[in-house]
Amino acid sequence: MQTGENEQALRKVIDFTRLLSIGILLIHFYLVCFPAFEVWGLTTLVVSKVLLPISKIGIFQKVLYAKASVLVLLLISLIGSKGKKDEKIRLKTIITYTLTGLLLFGLSSVLLRINYSVQAKALFYIGVTSLGYLLMLSGLSLLFRMLKLKMGNDIFNRENESFPQEERLLMNEYSINLPAVYYLKGTIRKSWINVINPFRGTLIGGSPGSGKSYFVIRHIITQHIQKGFTMLLYDFKYDDLTKIVYNALRKYGHLYKIKPTQYIINLEQIMHRANPLEPETMVDITDAIDSSRTIMLGLNREWIKKQGDFFVESPINFITAIMWFLKKYQDGRYCTLPHVIELAQVNYKELFEVLLQEPEIEVLINPFISAWQNEAYEQLEGQVASAKISLARLSSPQLYYVLSGNDFSLDINNPAEPKIVCLANNPQKSQVYGAVLSLYINRINKLVNRKNQQKCSMIFDEFPTIYFNGIDNLIATARSNKVAVTLAVQDYSQLKKDYGREQAEVILNIVGNIVFGQVTGDTAKQLSERFGKINQEKESVSINSSDTSVSKSVQLDYSIPASKIAGLSSGEFVGMVADDPTNKIELKTFHNEIQNDHDALKKEEDAYEPIPAVRKVSSEEVLMNYQQIKTDIKNLVISVTQGR
Template identity: 60%
Template sequence: MQTGENDQAMRKILDMTRLISMVLLLLHFYVVCYGAFAYWHWVSGLTDRLLLNVGKTGLFNSFLKPKLIALGFLVIALIGVRGKKDEQQTVKVALWYMVTGVVFYFASWFVLLITGHLEAVAIGYMALTGLGFLLFMSGGTMLSKIIRDKLKGDIFNRDQEAFPQEERLLENEFSVNLPARYSYQGKWHRSWINFINLFRALLVLGSPGSGKSYFVIRHVITQHIRKGFAMFVYDFKMPDLAVIAYNTWLKYKDNYKVVPEFYSINFDDLSRTHRCNPLNPSAMLDLTDAVESARTILLGLNREWVKKQGDFFVESPINFLTAIIWYLRKYKDGEFCTLPHVIELMQMDYDSLFTVLGTQQEIDVLINPFISAYKRDAVEQLEGQIASAKITMARVASPSLYFVLSGSEFTLDINNPEAPKIVCMGNNPQKLQVYGAVLSLFTNRLLKIINQKNKLKCSLVFDEFPTLTTDIIPTIATGRSNLIATTLGIQDASQLRKDYGREQADVIMNIVGNMAVGQVSGDTAKSVSEKIGRIMQDRESLSINRSDTSISRSKQLEAAVPASRIAALSSGEFVGMVADNPEEKIELKAFHSEIVNDHAALKQEIDGYLPLPEVRKVSAGIIERNYLQIKQDVRDIIETEMERLLSDPGLSHLVIKKA
């Protein structure tokens, strides 16, 4: 047991050992430089007799023997020294002092070889030896001041924030498996990110350039097509992902029981686009389908309306557009039920428009408030209800959009086992608002059509999902049993909240089962860090006192991946969680790793990609004729219906004529 008395006794012993070392060195000086001491009259008969008796022990039989013994006693004294700890002291400086001291201590012998005055030689020898002795003692004292129990040098705490990850390849007929590597206990380990159940949805988060598409989304596309999935791809920067899907389809289409067809929607390159009617009458079974379509297109064109749903001047335009859509769905069994015909019919004069709409009893409850306002000359109210819809829909009234939306070259039942499809729809960042609204209509209609029993497994891939106004929540929540895998690419949760509102954004963020997150910051990084959870980490603290240092070590739960680490991830470095199946348990669900892409092989593969095929030759004349034909169709509908009503006395009362 260490007490104050023990420390005091130890210090006395060390002082005595050091004193013995000095006495031996002084005796050595007296013997070697006896002539000089005699000249200075520093000798006596008593000291000579004592020295002679000491010499009989053999201490002075060799020149180096007393110096070595003196140095040995000094070393013993230094071993027990406990100097005041100094963080600035280094081993390098201490050793330099000691080595220099030893050199001077023993090299002083050469001074005795100098021919000169006896006194000068003696002084030089003793001074050089003493200097070496003092330097060696100083260096030894410095060693005792060095802090030996220093804390670990991992200033960013990377080693402590590492944790074991799944290193097995767990593959099934639905999985997406990404090779990766991670650092743990100072070594790099190979691992696998196993998304074995994407029917519980995958959320891919990351700021621009973090590698969402290159490291994750492209592999979802290629691996799912290889495994026989029907697929829908929303390509924000057409044709980046569409080309990947097309070339993968060319390579693996023989893997399907029924070879799927490939279709693409591209509003910018009409020669490489197929034509599709999102309001196809065969898929609009009741009025609720028209309501959903109207809501989707108007909210897509007016993103601020998303947060104002329920307001009078938001719901009124939706009801008005619903009435027109459902009227065209019922007229001649939907022959003219297309979005371009809807837009043109909205522009007709109120007398003709309300008269025609009034002939359809199913929409009477929707159109009556507008007719009443019109008859009561409530012009301001009517314009507030209708004009916002007409002005909004006018943004879509372009010949190129009319051309794509008025044809029916394929239907949206992509997971039909008898006619599977791979469909790519492209947006354009420069025309985001208009294209996004139309594509939102496509996706909403598609989601409702495919979410049925006994269909082919299908994969939905949305790059930059917040640019759409799509109600994806029901598909994520219920599509699992219908084998619908959903992948959402998002830059940040704040982007989702901005376009969908906080409540809906939080639901999307929280119901997904799989998550791969690249570099994000702020609240998103904090939320992801909390979802990954905490791990047990070692903690150390250093205490320095006069004579010693002490380190306290403990364990405590800390974030496995702190928000600050997520905000500093490199491109291709992802953190996240995977979901498992009841029959395929994954114990290590969390990951923080670098996804390993074979860049050379991918570049070679990309260089060999074929461009999207040309569907048809399209000229400006064809587009213009289609545009004019739609306008003529709407005029014919109005004229035919007005003539029918006026010629029948039993229906003439339905004709509205404002005085």
């Protein structure tokens, strides 16, 4: 208890100890310099009789013992002192005073051996020793009054915001393992980002230049190919990632039971051809509805936020009817997207006459026929024209050629015929190409997310540039079917702009693994809240005219504040990983710097083989295919209308 009586008693003990230290020093002076005191006439019989027995005590037998006793008592007296703390006291001053005083106090014994008179030797010795004692007293007094605060040394609170991270390498047949280093309480330690369950979904984020592709995505590609995954890759800036896939497959292809074949869908430089509307894969009309919704919302991204509106759903139903008719007509002979586009351009009278031949779509086209029969042409134009105008943007000979071929089926994780499919986009034409590639992704999703298939990795670079209808359902259900989904975005706001707030929130909240580089604003705030809080030591100081008080406390605060996420360097990432019952991870949150072997990667890239050309297609062949599709639709309309 800090009562007044206790403090007063402590003060008396301290004063007595210091007085005892000074008393021993004075007795030592008297005994060592006794001849000089005799000359000066400062000795008396009484004092000599009192000090004679004292001089036989061990501490006065040698100079060293006496000085050591004085020094020990001085230290004891200062340890219990409670002077006013002062933040202006500097360690350099304390060290200077203390060391100088200690040298003078300890080496003053040499003065007793000099060839001077006993008076001179005594004066020198007493003066130098006393000066050394006073300097030590001043220096040590300052030491116990120095205000030692951490606040000035760690202005960015780096020490408090460091926390233990996973340092074990946890591997399994599906994992992604990234070596890293992190800072913990003044030391740099090695760690691992262990995505041991990629089937729970992985979201990678970061502003341009933060290192998403170089530090994370490239390793996901190479490690999953090394572990025998089939793959769907959306390469926004072809051929940055496709080249990695091609060379990784050349290097690790022998590890597969059946080596997969790589296919590339490139709408500019024709590589492989594939029909996303394969009639064999469209089991019922709901598949046509999904495909129609994907292509229309992909072409009109603003419609995503207006789903359910009359003038959004009407074009979708219109294209659905056309798709399902072509699927049923002559066993799907003309069931391709180019044929859908051309059939949609036929005039209303002939088109409705053709579509009425299929009973299953009668309910879909009934509103259009009613509007046409009632001469509500403005309404009809509003319903149909938006679909025609949107699809007209896809009317290109090259697109028709790629979309009407059949080089491979879209069941990429079929164990008997595994595939690695790369979808190539061009940032300058991303809106048109993105809609077509979205249709491929939608159809592959339907075929991939099934039981008893080979493990599959679906990687989407710059995910907001495509429209993936049902991405949340894929992430939620794909885990049991061994489908690992990886989405790369630049910022959460980008996801909200293209997918709408509700869908963006679902995507952010449903993924189990998050790896983010430098981001700002709401994204950084949401991540900071997701990572949670840790115990942090806080110091506060109160200085007034009579006293200085320092208080320390421990309180919960964000482990990774939003400001720190906004200031991450390239290669630095924050995030959280998910575990599974067989591999528990206690330290799921991380804030570290991924370690790439830059020289090895540079050497590897220099040795990359270029992607070979698949086919040589002449412009005449492409144009001939384009004209053939138009002819097919004309013949179809004539056949149906005249046959009736």
